[in-house]
Amino acid sequence: MSSDPTATRQAPAAGGSVHVLVVDDQQMVREALATLLSLESDIDVVGQAGDGKEALKRLGELGGGVDVVLMDIEMPGLDGITACEAICTRHPRTRVLMLTTFGRPGYVQRALDAGAVGFLVKDAPSEQLAAAVRTVARGGRVVDPALAVETLTRGTSPLTDREVEVLRAVAEGGTIADIAASLALGQGTVRNHVSTIMTKLGARTRAEAVRIATEAGWL
Template sequence: MPDTPIRLLIADDQALVRGALTTLLNLEPDIEVVAQASTGAEALSAVEQLNGHVDVIVMDIEMPVMDGITASAQLLKRWPHLGILMVTTFGRPGYLQRCMAAGARGFMVKDSPVDELTKNVRIVAAGGKVIDPELAIESLSVGSNPLTEREIEALRVSADGGTIADIARTLGISQGTTRNHISMAMIKTSARTRADAVRIATEQGWL
């Protein structure tokens, strides 16, 4: 066993997944799971408590309180040495683009074989990058996210339902501006309704 095993943090909101990954990865002679987190916020706290002494984070995307992409961006601002490997159920092109923009070094889907996960953890720990090739090709064919940050915010709030007035109140902007953001989002997603725009943007991984 190496003198200094890869120090790993696993962040996933499903306890069974965290436990299974911890058990499997701890079987590897060169990997040690030093912490677990169920939200992006908990991942931040865990790295803080470990004084940044983490090599790789296996990070889920869809988690409560703070999603994995937001957490990754915040973590890397303070600890740029971290190697973040995004592992998600949904292989959406927009997710890949957002993860790479946040600074993640890897992206893979959860139904990948365990030996592929361990191989990718080692690659990321060594400073390399790993991306599912099929998803990379699909991401290039789809193109970049056409939505602005404000349009994304408007659609996210729209997903919870409510009137234009409700959305405007939540965002702290006028109803007219809110309508403009949603209208532009519908045009860019070729959606016929607000709900359809939310669905399309979600399926692409833009929200």
């Protein structure tokens, strides 16, 4: 039985392989991860995808035969956290293990909120990755210990969803008028949001606000 009472899928049958889909936009990294996992006798990499959209397509093609999706976060198009949320909704029996270069505490909280059951950084030893895949496949949860502590220490993002949208638009280099037009807001409303964001983050400039939020993993 699952060690996690909230798990929505049964663990792979005893003696059966854990079926894994590897998702990463960097082909060399993706193929290296797939090769490493394939060396494990009880892990079977059944597919690869280059972004979140392709991952959803591959899951549909595989017909629910995936136990674990090993998912990168920062990818063009559909990012890993957004894709994770979609996977958990459409394929509740498939569990998502996030694996990223960027060990940002905000990413951990956002990923867990999206339904991920694990979070590791890419510099983790290969044996740790394989063990994490097995653990989440059996219904457990795995979070890098150092990141877990930092996430608890830093706390959740102080920004609202709308403020995140505004700050992302700021990060793209748009003017107040550009941001207002893209988000269908008044320019005064955008200015108020920007001011509130800077106050919440303790930033002196818009650029500093973007940096603080990015480093924390809140964008």
